[in-house]
Amino acid sequence: MAKIDNILTTLGTNNSSQIATAVLAGFKMFFLPIATATDKTASTEQKTYTIIRDIIMEGLALITYIGVTGQIQKHATAPICRAYYKDKAKKLEKTGLLNQEELNTLRNVDSKKIKMAGEDYLNRLSPNRKELPKEVSQYIENLNKIIEKAEGKSEKPLQQTLENFVEGLHKNNPNNTLNKVAKETPKVELLKPLKVFHNTRIALSQLSVWVLAVAIIPPLCNAIISPIMKKVGPKINNTVGKKPIEQAPIDSNQAVNKNNTVVKKNEATTAFRGTFPNYSTGMRV
Amino acid sequence: MGLGLNIITSNTASKLVQDSAFQVLSEGSLKAVARPAFTLVDKSASLDARKYSATKEFIFQSVSMVMYFAIITTVFQKGGYKLLKNLPKFQKYEALNGINNIKDFTKVYDAFSKGLLSTTAEQATQLQHTKGGMEVIKMIGSGLILTILCPLVVAKMVSPVMKMLKPLINPEVKEAIEDITDKDEIDNEDDIDDVEDVDD
Numbered sequence: 001m002a003k004i005d006n007i008l009t010t011l012g013t014n015n016s017s018q019i020a021t022a023v024l025a026g027f028k029m030f031f032l033p034i035a036t037a038t039d040k041t042a043s044t045e046q047k048t049y050t051i052i053r054d055i056i057m058e059g060l061a062l063i064t065y066i067g068v069t070g071q072i073q074k075h076a077t078a079p080i081c082r083a084y085y086k087d088k089a090k091k092l093e094k095t096g097l098l099n100q101e102e103l104n105t106l107r108n109v110d111s112k113k114i115k116m117a118g119e120d121y122l123n124r125l126s127p128n129r130k131e132l133p134k135e136v137s138q139y140i141e142n143l144n145k146i147i148e149k150a151e152g153k154s155e156k157p158l159q160q161t162l163e164n165f166v167e168g169l170h171k172n173n174p175n176n177t178l179n180k181v182a183k184e185t186p187k188v189e190l191l192k193p194l195k196v197f198h199n200t201r202i203a204l205s206q207l208s209v210w211v212l213a214v215a216i217i218p219p220l221c222n223a224i225i226s227p228i229m230k231k232v233g234p235k236i237n238n239t240v241g242k243k244p245i246e247q248a249p250i251d252s253n254q255a256v257n258k259n260n261t262v263v264k265k266n267e268a269t270t271a272f273r274g275t276f277p278n279y280s281t282g283m284r285v
Numbered sequence: 286m287g288l289g290l291n292i293i294t295s296n297t298a299s300k301l302v303q304d305s306a307f308q309v310l311s312e313g314s315l316k317a318v319a320r321p322a323f324t325l326v327d328k329s330a331s332l333d334a335r336k337y338s339a340t341k342e343f344i345f346q347s348v349s350m351v352m353y354f355a356i357i358t359t360v361f362q363k364g365g366y367k368l369l370k371n372l373p374k375f376q377k378y379e380a381l382n383g384i385n386n387i388k389d390f391t392k393v394y395d396a397f398s399k400g401l402l403s404t405t406a407e408q409a410t411q412l413q414h415t416k417g418g419m420e421v422i423k424m425i426g427s428g429l430i431l432t433i434l435c436p437l438v439v440a441k442m443v444s445p446v447m448k449m450l451k452p453l454i455n456p457e458v459k460e461a462i463e464d465i466t467d468k469d470e471i472d473n474e475d476d477i478d479d480v481e482d483v484d485d
Contacts, residue, residue, distance in 0.1 A: 008417030035436030218323030
């Protein structure tokens with residue numbers, strides 16, 4: 001039961017993109033080839049190529065979505081958090097909300113400590129969770145205080161209870177309080193480190209999946225499928241269609257005879273490839 | 286740089302990305318373009334096999350996007366929430382009292398995730414579990430649609446669509462196809478024998 005609770009909490013609070021996409025890739029790797037195999041109208045070569053391609057593509061998706069995305073999240077999240085606070089410190093300089101020391105702290109946030117605290121938050125449900133060093137938790141607390149100061153206590157979002165909000169929903173007027181809050185939010189919106197870490201991690205998972213799906217997996221599949229097709233797939237006669245007259249010894253003066261099997265064969269093959277030869281001139285049309 | 290950082294770190298992007306429907310739809314629509322393009326470029330199979338594979342991939346992604354959008358956002362989300370609320374585990378959840386449909390739950394969870402609602406720790410956990418449960422339902426729905434329903438539908442659509450598209454792409458081929466289909470099919474082995482006879 002506790003495991004189910006953990007899964008539900010993870011999916012409810014930290015539903016990284018690679019989870020759903022990798023699960024689907026795993027299923028597709030199995031079901032797509034089956035569906036292709038049932039297509040009775042396709043030729044064996046078409047089916048073989050498509051099945052091999054689907055298996056490689058979805059297999060690569062399954063591996064890279066979990067492996068690569070996880071690594072990107074692990075290594076890129078904290079530096080982005082650091083860049084975020086540096087950028088915000090620049091904007092806050094003009095507002096005068098923070099003193100120089102506080103601005104310096106924001107400019108040079110310790111990404112390692114943010115990473116440790118962020119990962120600790122992610123592992124909060126794990127039985128193997130290690131206690132966060134006091135030094136790190138104090139650092140995060142100090143950072144939170146600076147952020148609260150920059151936001152201003154009066155500008156903190158007004159909170160209403162869950163019960164009131166649900167009651168408002170039934171009266172079709174739930175957003176009055178929320179609109180009021182939106183007006184009072186400060187111009188320089190500053191998120192707390194754990195929130196920045198969490199949001200960045202989630203966004204990176206989606207970006208990573210997009211890049212992998214568009215620019216990495218398909219070319220990688222092309223590279224992998226080539227040697228496999230040479231072994232498994234039917235041999236491709238690259239000369240067919242290129243030099244049909246040289247390949248099939250037909251006299252150029254020979255008329256196109258419908259009963260000539262050689263002509264029939266070449267016609268069938270070339271038309272299959274989208275071109276056919278003009279036997280009187282020797283040119284492909 | 287600043288804009289990119291703001292988008293990546295924003296609560297809105299985080300909320301959007303955590304929705305399984307968005308994850309699947311965005312990935313699928315990108316794949317609908319990228320995969321067929323790379324398939325056609327690949328030289329390890331005949332053009333015909335590549336065209337078949339690319340067409341199948343394109344139709345699969347397009348059809349699955351439409352089906353996914355039509356079925357997940359209606360049947361699985363609406364029905365899924367009702368189903369979830371009737372499960373023994375979720376029937377006990379007081380936080381869901383008064384939240385009768387997925388539309389209301391989405392509004393509540395949206396406000397909760399923005400930190401605009403004050404909740405007890407128990408209520409927070411219950412809301413998170415329900416959100417997680419909805420994601421599980423969406424994933425199951427995605428599995429059913431994208432891995433079982435769509436492939437079967439698409440496999441039957443590829444050849445007719447290819448036949449329809451062929452004359453449009455190359456009108457000259459249309460005549461050649463018609464000529465060839467009039468003739469009897471020739472067995473490969475017979476072809477070879479006939480070629481040898483001609484050579485003799």
